[in-house]
Amino acid sequence: MSAAEPPQGATRAPSGGSEAAKPQAWGHTNLLKLDNVSRHFGSLKAVQNVSFSMSEGELRAVIGPNGAGKTTFFNLVTGFVPPTSGDIWFDDENIRDRTVVHRVRKGIVRTFQITEVFPDLSVYENVRVGVETAAGLNGRPWLPRSVRNDVAARVDELLAVVGLASKADRVVGELAHGDQRVVEIALALAMNPRLLLLDEPTAGMGDTETDHMVDLVRRLHDERNLSILFIEHDMSIVFGIAQRITVLDQGRVLAEGSADEISRNEAVRAAYLGTEA
């Protein structure tokens, strides 16, 4: 167990809100909830009156044609853009006006959010920086041996989880594209997410890399009970792993349901005609 624990100080929130203080009504059922959220860019309605909820432990896909508002939806959840109207709840808190950093501390983590990959550093060093950032240890000139040991154990654990232990000493910038994206996932995991958001995790990957990424996402959900929200355009992946699917079209929720329900939905088929193979 101890190797799986983050180093001291790595727990998410130095801010208030203890576990015990959560209102009963929310519990852990609604991890994420959007109430009538819209985001306009000038006259363009990128996201329109979207209501959405997701349970803790769920593996959910967001799909939709290009320009449907999927990435904007992620930006609203992660705090990169504020909503024009509507509320966003995470666990027991209305986060609509909260900063990206606050949301990361709450456990809303997206690849490429706080940390970035350092291409000239090794895989190990990248993940170490991520672990130290999460633990608030960055920039300290000297760390006690016990803390260093905890950090090293956490780095080893994360490398094992994502399957990069054998490539720990490789320079990230020289890795294949697929492995670089896996490093990003390791960095996201270093932030101790409660909700992991992945925007097209298999984009630009070949078949083998795609299989590896899909297997990783599935394992993170199945073995670690991680709540995952992912945008994906490859329908075989979506139908293969998502428990529920939310379809966006022109900024609105067009449909929501299981793979079966979505694949039979006429409106979804119509929205995809001509844009999907």
Ligand SMILES: Nc1ncnc2c1ncn2[C@@H]1O[C@H](COP(=O)(O)OP(=O)(O)O)[C@@H](O)[C@H]1O
């Ligand atoms: N920062 C922005 N400024 C202006 N328009 C934007 C911005 N971000 C997204 N959009 C527009 O919002 C719409 C939805 O974009 P996006 O959320 O990226 O869609 P998707 O990820 O589904 O392809 C598009 O028409 C896009 O051009």
Ligand SMILES: [Mg+2]
């Ligand atoms: Mg997008």
